[in-house]
Amino acid sequence: MTTATPASAATATAEGAGRATGPSAEELDGTDPLARFRDRFLPADGVVAYLDGNSLGRPLRQTGADFADVVAGEWGTRLIRSWDERWLDLPLGLGDRIAASTLGAAPGQTVVADSTTVLLYKMMRAAVAARPGRTRILMDDDNFPTDRFIAEGIARECGLELQWIPVDKAAGITIDLIDEALTAASGEAFGDRVALVVLSHVSYRSGHLADVAAITARVHDAGALVLWDLCHSAGSAPIELDAWNVDIAVGCTYKYLNGGPGSPAFAYVASALQNELDQPIQGWMGASDIFAMAEGYVPAKGMRRFISGTPPILGMLPMQGMLELIEEAGMPAIRQKSIALTEYTIRIVDDLLTPFGVQVASPRDSGERGSHVTIRHPRFKAVTAELWKRGIIPDFRNPDGLRLGLSPLSTSFGEVLVAVEAIRDILADTESAAEAGPGR
């Protein structure tokens, strides 16, 4: 690894802080058509730059009052009557709303329930059972841990084989890798052994954006089902589940949908497939007649069958406010801002941080990139701790990745500049300290 001296880094900084090769943060914020949305989020005292909306989105100014209203009204006054009046329909109604605003999906295919992990389990189990005789689950080896762990468990319990697709950790899954995996190295086709392919739309590590339409078509050619994890794309990248012919998708609502810590996840199942899929956690809320208290479980028709227990109503509240903003801004404008933020981030990282040996570990082509940029440096664990002390909040991912999450409606270009400058300063300080030290 080549590491610049502090002196050369300081020179690079003085030369322009990214301003030489494009508009400044101030100019970009000044002309940002979505800038007005930033004021809708609750100010965070002492936070100078929040760059972790890809992990936990910020609350809106209205969220606290929204809770107080629901506690006093729907819960406190309507009490149990709210189940009939509103809550029983909420998992599917809210699902439809997410579908319309962010997933490119017609109504009746999306439900809000459980955690992402539990929904992944239910959906993977349902999918492999719908392809009897096929013995393999395909997954990339850098998928998010919970996706991998769930698949490992299911492979073991269902007697299936889990086949890993090796991917470049600074990139992600591509149609070529899928094609290769679905075709035997020997040239012998074994696609007909694959029941299910599980992939992430945006890689949690690199931010790589997969070509869902092409990959889905290739998987369908092999007769398998595909499950897309939308955790890192829903609300920040364009999604067209219906047009892309996706079978199943699961996503998280506490990242770019700002649902709050541990808010419930969503699942999409294409209409044509719903009644073919039986999920294993057959609870009373997924039964065809909930209050029949009947003797045997008969799954509801359609998406309701994917609900298990009593829906987490309060956890569904904050995302409703965020969906209003998304509906108002529209996904095309949100995607434009996202691209502008990641382009700017990469530009100033190149300018200010490459002299210290920092590497960009996200795709440089915006068409292959979601809404976060990952950069690498061996000292980033310590750097992240120092940034947090200064009120600058990205996150760190083992072994050396610092993720700059850019939430299109709440993140400013100015925050990115402050963060990247602080990283530069900390790297410079620690390099100076190392040089001045007793030569460890």
Place this chain on the structure above:
Amino acid sequence: MTTATPASAATATAEGAGRATGPSAEELDGTDPLARFRDRFLPADGVVAYLDGNSLGRPLRQTGADFADVVAGEWGTRLIRSWDERWLDLPLGLGDRIAASTLGAAPGQTVVADSTTVLLYKMMRAAVAARPGRTRILMDDDNFPTDRFIAEGIARECGLELQWIPVDKAAGITIDLIDEALTAASGEAFGDRVALVVLSHVSYRSGHLADVAAITARVHDAGALVLWDLCHSAGSAPIELDAWNVDIAVGCTYKYLNGGPGSPAFAYVASALQNELDQPIQGWMGASDIFAMAEGYVPAKGMRRFISGTPPILGMLPMQGMLELIEEAGMPAIRQKSIALTEYTIRIVDDLLTPFGVQVASPRDSGERGSHVTIRHPRFKAVTAELWKRGIIPDFRNPDGLRLGLSPLSTSFGEVLVAVEAIRDILADTESAAEAGPGR
């Protein structure tokens, strides 16, 4: 069925409204040592009597403000840092608090996570796998639907047999029924085929309170594990999981723990058993090193292994306020009030409603009764609808049960009187109407 004429019913009412045979509602409320707690709950505009705390407990006055504080502070200001500062420990910390105040369980054995249904699934799957070679799950045939449905699914997927124990719907599970089930009718022992017994502490239908200690001991004699569903007892009936030698328990927090609609459930696993049990939904939050993002899933030691996905933090908030009240009042006093409420309810039902043919479908011995009283009448579906219109809120359970849920800290004796008098009036009105009608 014998049904009194409206005239005789009116006479019974005039004769005493229950006051002849014991203290009045007014006197009971006046001397209730827990009466002061009622003012800690949010008043419900237009609600005359809320008797459904066994389905959805009421919010506290403080709950709305508590949410606003957490939104502004832990979420909005500390942001992602709150995971390190507080949230990652909350599922186990809050579990310990529930354990200490309501479950009679030492720390390190209780976790808050998922819905009741999902936790039942995880725990039943883990339990049957821990008794390999045993092929049977035993369960009473009037257990709550979600418990039955989950067990049905698990029996099917694991190739087990589900053996139903027939119970009296107006009573519940007893040591005799368990003993009979665990002993072959022919006298031949087949207890060693039973892997798991799943029972409810308090029956959702009749309110019957099971003898957990005796039944658990009998199940252990047969070498099986027992899972107790505490949904209808936690927070209202005395529970001593450690002393009773219980293996596994799952319970709900939105009934007597007032956690709000769909708040997350809790699970208890006895210390000695924890590392023997592997639950099937192996998510990142249950892995031994959460942020290692390691290659293979290794379950954490102890209770953390029963967590799957990201914990639902906001859903854990309201119950924390309620636990303060429970800690302040203490379970012995709560149980005393619960018994007083159910005794009073049965007394005035006998006085005011038996003339109309209403039957008490709950145990008459308070030692065998939880905190709700179920009464039966063929017209109760329509009666419940009319009660709701009048702001009197019990719930209805097919085919003819009206449940009067008595939440010890929030329900007054006056509310019970108002509700029972209203039921009497509605039954009298509809009988008069039927008599005056064209004789259908």
